[in-house]
Amino acid sequence: xxxxxxxxxxxxxxxxxxxxxxxxxxxxxxxxxxxxxxxxxxxxxxxxxxxxxxxxxxxxxxxxxxxxxxxxxxxxxxxxxxxxxxxxxxxxxxxxxxxxxxxxxxxxxxxxxxxxxxxxxxxxxxxxxxxxxxxxxxxxxxxxxxxxxxxxxxxxxxxxxxxxxxxxxxxxxxxxxxxxxxxxxxxxxxxxxxxxxxxxxxxxxxxxxxxxxxxxxxxxxxxxxxxxxxxxxxxxxxxxxxxxxxxxxxxxxxxxxxxxxxxxxxxxxxxxxxxxxxxxxxxxxxxxxxxx
Amino acid sequence: xxxxxxxxxxxxxxxxxxxxxxxxxxxxxxxxxxxxxxxxxxxxxxxxxxxxxxxxxxxxxxxxxxxxxxxxxxxxxxxxxxxxxxxxxxxxxxxxxxxxxxxxxxxxxxxxxxxxxxxxxxxxxxxxxxxxxxxxxxxxxxxxxxxxxxxxxxxxxxxxxxxxxxxxxxxxxxxxxxxxxxxxxxxxxxxxxxxxxxxxxxxxxxxxxxxxxxxxxxxx
Ligand SMILES: Nc1ncnc2c1ncn2[C@@H]1O[C@H](COP(=O)(O)OP(=O)(O)OP(=O)(O)O)[C@@H](O)[C@H]1O
Ligand SMILES: [Mg+2]
Numbered sequence: 001x002x003x004x005x006x007x008x009x010x011x012x013x014x015x016x017x018x019x020x021x022x023x024x025x026x027x028x029x030x031x032x033x034x035x036x037x038x039x040x041x042x043x044x045x046x047x048x049x050x051x052x053x054x055x056x057x058x059x060x061x062x063x064x065x066x067x068x069x070x071x072x073x074x075x076x077x078x079x080x081x082x083x084x085x086x087x088x089x090x091x092x093x094x095x096x097x098x099x100x101x102x103x104x105x106x107x108x109x110x111x112x113x114x115x116x117x118x119x120x121x122x123x124x125x126x127x128x129x130x131x132x133x134x135x136x137x138x139x140x141x142x143x144x145x146x147x148x149x150x151x152x153x154x155x156x157x158x159x160x161x162x163x164x165x166x167x168x169x170x171x172x173x174x175x176x177x178x179x180x181x182x183x184x185x186x187x188x189x190x191x192x193x194x195x196x197x198x199x200x201x202x203x204x205x206x207x208x209x210x211x212x213x214x215x216x217x218x219x220x221x222x223x224x225x226x227x228x229x230x231x232x233x234x235x236x237x238x239x240x241x242x243x244x245x246x247x248x249x250x251x252x253x254x255x256x257x258x259x260x261x262x263x264x265x266x267x268x269x270x271x272x273x274x275x276x277x278x279x280x281x282x283x284x285x286x287x288x289x290x291x292x
Numbered sequence: 293x294x295x296x297x298x299x300x301x302x303x304x305x306x307x308x309x310x311x312x313x314x315x316x317x318x319x320x321x322x323x324x325x326x327x328x329x330x331x332x333x334x335x336x337x338x339x340x341x342x343x344x345x346x347x348x349x350x351x352x353x354x355x356x357x358x359x360x361x362x363x364x365x366x367x368x369x370x371x372x373x374x375x376x377x378x379x380x381x382x383x384x385x386x387x388x389x390x391x392x393x394x395x396x397x398x399x400x401x402x403x404x405x406x407x408x409x410x411x412x413x414x415x416x417x418x419x420x421x422x423x424x425x426x427x428x429x430x431x432x433x434x435x436x437x438x439x440x441x442x443x444x445x446x447x448x449x450x451x452x453x454x455x456x457x458x459x460x461x462x463x464x465x466x467x468x469x470x471x472x473x474x475x476x477x478x479x480x481x482x483x484x485x486x487x488x489x490x491x492x493x494x495x496x497x498x499x500x501x502x503x504x505x506x507x508x509x510x511x512x
Binding site for chain 1: 340341342343344362363365366367368369370374376380382384393394396397398399402441445
């Protein structure tokens with residue numbers, strides 16, 4: 001097989017045009033670094049919005065004159081619903097007590113109120129996987145139909161905006177990643193194209209001696225791959241440096257950075273992503289090779 | 293081995309070859325001669341598929357060239373060694389690597405490459421120049437490197453385009469002798485030249501070509 005010789009040609013070429021190649025590697029690295037940052041941002045945003053609904057609950061306000069048995073019925077209906085994680089009954093008295101607890105020393109505002117104005121309620125915590133807009137809406141509508149429930153209250157607006165922010169970030173992230181990937185491919189494409197034109201004469205001679213397309217392409221594809229891997233490794237180093245800075249330096253003074261998650265698989269993937277983009281760029285640059 | 297049937301080649305509006313018909317038998321050694329611009333190189337280029345004829349058909353061994361798949365061209369070319377009129381040596385590679393290229397494209401191991409290149413360098417008497425670069429060689433030495441590259445792959449057909457260019461008579465005679473030896477081992481040899489000294493007293497067929505047409509045939 002000629003692959004060993006192709007590898008030799010590729011390495012020679014990388015070395016021979018080291019400045020152009022170095023520039024390409026750095027450009028590719030910058031692109032991959034930005035791809036990684038975008039990915040992490042979207043990923044963390046996704047995680048953060050997943051955690052939010054843990055605190056997400058629904059308040060069901062009950063009619064005033066429900067018997068204990070009716071409340072018990074409502075509770076058991078709710079608990080049967082798979083979307084409900086937990087339901088807590090808050091009686092009128094309990095509600096007042098809690099309010100007093102909240103007001104503390106300011107409880108004089110309640111002075112002169114003889115009758116408890118607060119309704120009895122049920123606080124419902126939802127299961128995480130059920131907290132999508134449509135599911136919550138449906139659940140609220142279902143619950144509203146239960147007899148004895150006066151009103152259902154939940155952060156509809158909040159939920160809506162969270163979801164649109166998330167969807168927006170994802171779309172933007174995807175767009176960024178596609179644009180950056182195209183950019184990286186283009187850098188490899190142009191570099192390989194330059195190398196190819198520089199060696200046009202030689203390639204013509206190779207063809208006349210009986211070289212196959214594979215033989216002609218291989219060194220360039222390998223070179224594209226080397227550039228891609230190089231860019232991947234450099235961006236990996238950059239990402240690791242950033243990771244280190246965030247976790248071990250900044251997080252000491254600003255603990256907010258502690259909550260950022262870096263999936264380590266991405267580190268390992270970087271050189272491979274670089275390889276794939278580099279090889280794609282090279283293959284596009286070579287196009288169809290004709291012999292006559 | 294080589295069959296041309298009513299072949300024409302037109303460059304823009306100028307006919308380089310017109311209605312050419314001839315055959316070279318397997319194992320034959322033949323010459324094509326004619327003045328500059330007669331179409332000798334064009335004829336050879338058609339054989340090694342560097343140019344496509346506009347009319348007529350060309351057959352090499354059992355291959356009809358117009359019916360050949362593009363991807364088969366490299367494999368046909370490996371059976372045709374060519375001494376290019378313009379040498380086509382790679383200036384950034386030394387003599388050894390220039391010759392080795394013809395073998396490396398075939399995926400030969402480096403061990404075998406070395407063995408074969410050294411052998412052929414001995415044939416053309418250039419062993420001491422293995423590490424030199426083409427630009428540092430004399431015209432005759434470069435010519436021999438090109439010949440070495442053409443024969444190192446042991447092709448079934450050897451095409452030589454003006455292989456004695458501007459060499460002195462003695463060197464030219466040496467090169468003709470070399471072609472005869474190669475031919476004696478069974479390789480079909482076709483030499484294009486305007487140098488009549490090359491085929492004088494060879495007893496080989498000489499095709500005369502002028503202004504794109506075959507104007508005669510004689511024995512050298
Ligand atoms: N690529 C080309 N484009 C246009 N015209 C060409 C091309 N190649 C050759 N010709 C013309 O075709 C004719 C034949 O050229 P060719 O090279 O075959 O001649 P030749 O017999 O080999 O000449 P010489 O002995 O000088 O090498 C010439 O008139 C030449 O100008
Ligand atoms: Mg010529």
